[in-house]
Amino acid sequence: MPTFTPFKKTNRRMKRVVYLIFFLIAAVACKEVFEAPPQALLKATLLNSSTKKSLSTVVTARGIGLDSLLYKDSTLTVLILPMSPNNKSSFLVSFDSISDTITFTHKDSLEYASMETGFYNEYKLQSINFTKNRIDSIQITDSLVTKTWHENIKLYLRPLPSGSN
Amino acid sequence: MRILSFTFVLCLLAAISYGQKEPQKKIKPKRTDNYIRMKGIRLGADITRPFQDLWTKGNRYGSEFSADMELWPNLFPVFESGFEVMKIKTSYIDYKSSGSYSRIGVDYNFLQAENKNDKNIFYVGLRYGFVLAKQQLNSYTIDSYWAPTTGRFGNQNYFAHWGEFLVGIKGEIVHNFYMGWTIRGKIKLNNKDLGIPPTYFIPGYGKAEKGFNMDFTYSVYYNLPWDFRKSIDRKKDAVGVSAKGTVTKKTATQKTPIKK
Numbered sequence: 418m419p420t421f422t423p424f425k426k427t428n429r430r431m432k433r434v435v436y437l438i439f440f441l442i443a444a445v446a447c448k449e450v451f452e453a454p455p456q457a458l459l460k461a462t463l464l465n466s467s468t469k470k471s472l473s474t475v476v477t478a479r480g481i482g483l484d485s486l487l488y489k490d491s492t493l494t495v496l497i498l499p500m501s502p503n504n505k506s507s508f509l510v511s512f513d514s515i516s517d518t519i520t521f522t523h524k525d526s527l528e529y530a531s532m533e534t535g536f537y538n539e540y541k542l543q544s545i546n547f548t549k550n551r552i553d554s555i556q557i558t559d560s561l562v563t564k565t566w567h568e569n570i571k572l573y574l575r576p577l578p579s580g581s582n
Numbered sequence: 583m584r585i586l587s588f589t590f591v592l593c594l595l596a597a598i599s600y601g602q603k604e605p606q607k608k609i610k611p612k613r614t615d616n617y618i619r620m621k622g623i624r625l626g627a628d629i630t631r632p633f634q635d636l637w638t639k640g641n642r643y644g645s646e647f648s649a650d651m652e653l654w655p656n657l658f659p660v661f662e663s664g665f666e667v668m669k670i671k672t673s674y675i676d677y678k679s680s681g682s683y684s685r686i687g688v689d690y691n692f693l694q695a696e697n698k699n700d701k702n703i704f705y706v707g708l709r710y711g712f713v714l715a716k717q718q719l720n721s722y723t724i725d726s727y728w729a730p731t732t733g734r735f736g737n738q739n740y741f742a743h744w745g746e747f748l749v750g751i752k753g754e755i756v757h758n759f760y761m762g763w764t765i766r767g768k769i770k771l772n773n774k775d776l777g778i779p780p781t782y783f784i785p786g787y788g789k790a791e792k793g794f795n796m797d798f799t800y801s802v803y804y805n806l807p808w809d810f811r812k813s814i815d816r817k818k819d820a821v822g823v824s825a826k827g828t829v830t831k832k833t834a835t836q837k838t839p840i841k842k
Contacts (some may be wrong), residue, residue, distance in 0.1 A: 429752050433764055451639075451672040454724065481727060487727065499727040506728070527733070531791075532782035533639060535674035536733075538721045562784060 423496070454535035455564035457528075459521070459542075463512075466553035466573035474512045474574065481507040492538075496572065500525075500540045500562055512574055515551040522546075523524065526576040539563050542570075551575055613656070615695040615732065620652040623758065631664060635666065640677075641669040650689065658689040660707065664784035674723050681715025683744065683786030697735035701760075702753045709746035711768070715785050716740070719775075735779060742784045752803065760803035763811065768795040823836035 465472040473494050478487045485507075487498070500506045500523060507520040523540040530537055540562040545555050556571040562573070628646040635641050646664030653659050662685040670677040687709035693702060721737040750764030770793050771779050781790040788795035 428656075428832065438763070441619070451674075454674055454707050471594075485727070501728040502724065502726060502731045503728075503841070527778065529778050529780065532675065532677050532779065533668055533672075535672070536724055536779075538726075538731075540722060573752075 422528045454530045454532050454537045456537060457481055457539045457562045457564050458566055459498045459500060459540070459562045459569045460566050461498065462495050462568050463496060464571055464573050466575050468576075470571075471537045472574055475514070476510065476512060478510040481509055497566065500538070502538055513577060516551050517529065517548045517552045519552070519555070520546045525542045528564075537564060545570070591704045601757075613694060616655045617698065618655055618811075619695055619698055619701050620805060621812075622657075622808040623649055623807045624652045624803045624805045625649050626760075626801040628664070628799045628801045630798065630800045631666070637668075638788075640783075641671075642783075643667055643669075646799070646801075648688075648803075649716040656691040658691070658703075658705070658707075660687050660689055660709070661685070662687075662709070664786060668783040668785070674725070676720040676722075677717070677782065677784040678720065678786065679715060681713045682743035683711060683713035683715075685709040685786070687746070688822035689750075690712050702751070704751050705749070707746075707750070707764070709745070709748065709766075711746060711786050712741070712743040713785050713787070714739070714741055715783075717782065719779055738774060738776050738779075738781075740774040740781055740789060742770070742790070743779070744770045744784070744787050745767050751801075758805040758807055760805065762800070762803065763798065763800045765796040766799065768797060769793065770795075 451533045463474060464470065465549045471494050475494055476482050476491050476493045476496065478496070478498070479485065480499075488496075496510070498506070498508060498521075500521065502525055504525060505520060505522055507518060507556045509516060509518050511517070514533070521542060523542050525538050525540055528539050542557055542560040542562065546555065547555060551574050553575045554574040555573070557569065558571055559567060559569050562569055583674045628648070631644045631646045632642060644664055644666030646662060648660060648662040650658045650838050652658040664685070665680070665682050667678070668679040669679075670712040687704075687707055688709035689705040691703035692703045693704035697700075716737050716739045718737050721732055746768045748766040750762055750807045752760050752762035754760050765819045769786055769791070770784070770787060774783060775781075775792055788797065803842050
């Protein structure tokens with residue numbers, strides 16, 4: 418005949434430990450937050466073509482074919498530009514109201530950040546074409562555009578003629 | 583995650599201190615409970631598996647069942663098997679992984695029994711786990727100033743295996759009904775390299791990117807009251823009796839021609 422074993426000391430201890438564990442788990446169970454994937458952005462340093470020193474200019478920029486502005490009359494020494502996932506990224510950039518177009522040709526590669534954040538693209542610059550209204554020259558310092566934003570190009574701008582703003 | 587790790591360390595300390603509460607038992611030179619207390623097979627179900635998303639990122643759920651028996655005094659060979667699913671659905675990703683896993687191993691009880699009815703055990707165990715699983719990335723989105731791009735990856739099948747060490751308790755709550763918990767450390771042995779996207783989740787193990795995972799289980803068990811040893815003994819006895827009968831017959835038949 419089966420006999421019922423009463424709750425014993427060990428069971429009571431075990432229960433206490435289990436309650437404690439469940440309490441702690443419940444305490445740490447908070448709402449999940451998933452971060453957005455990182456972005457690989459091109460970083461351009463603005464330099465004076467005569468002095469080769471950092472230059473601060475008023476910049477307005479947008480991607481060609483898009484209406485939304487990346488910068489609007491922003492005073493900058495460094496320009497951060499997002500690359501298009503279609504191997505070519507063209508921008509209309511005005512430096513102190515003098516406009517230039519810059520076209521980057523690049524190779525794209527799909528990168529995995531994590532399953533919690535997602536994927537992103539990295540780019541390898543192949544060539545840069547630009548108009549020379551204000552831009553004097555462009556030097557590629559690192560052709561790899563990665564999620565760690567670092568200087569990719571040096572953008573040499575002609576100094577404004579004396580007397581102009 | 584730090585808090586979770588702290589929780590497990592706390593549990594481990596609690597488990598260790600539990601084992602140290604009766605020091606006079608420790609100094610005994612030899613165990614006096616070298617007998618089998620639990621007859622038959624004990625079947626269990628882990629009640630924490632369906633609620634794993636409470637402490638893991640993503641929607642993780644599953645079920646797990648186990649079977650163990652005291653084959654030798656204080657030694658319990660164990661078989662565990664389960665199914666797990668991991669889903670992550672955000673604005674950027676729609677991921678799913680699922681698979682059936684199994685573990686085989688052994689538990690050793692080092693809680694000395696006070697009498698033959700004392701079936702509570704405090705044990706350490708080892709496991710070898712393996713899984714055949716698949717993952718699929720139904721969609722991913724890359725947000726961009728230019729335009730968001732989307733893509734997907736098809737089914738990826740993979741095999742993975744790992745080792746586990748654990749510490750736990752099983753207590754008989756009501757006759758033949760047990761409850762118990764374990765704290766487990768899991769060490770990944772190997773998993774298939776899938777390239778992009780890599781294996782993110784291994785059912786039964788956890789995150790694939792980690793070489794070591796901690797886990798906690800809480801199970802309920804039922805001991806099937808079938809004493810297989812008695813059955814074997816009975817069979818043996820029956821075989822022995824019939825064998826004796828045959829021998830007697832044979833001697834009788836052998837003796838007959840001599841008499842003639």
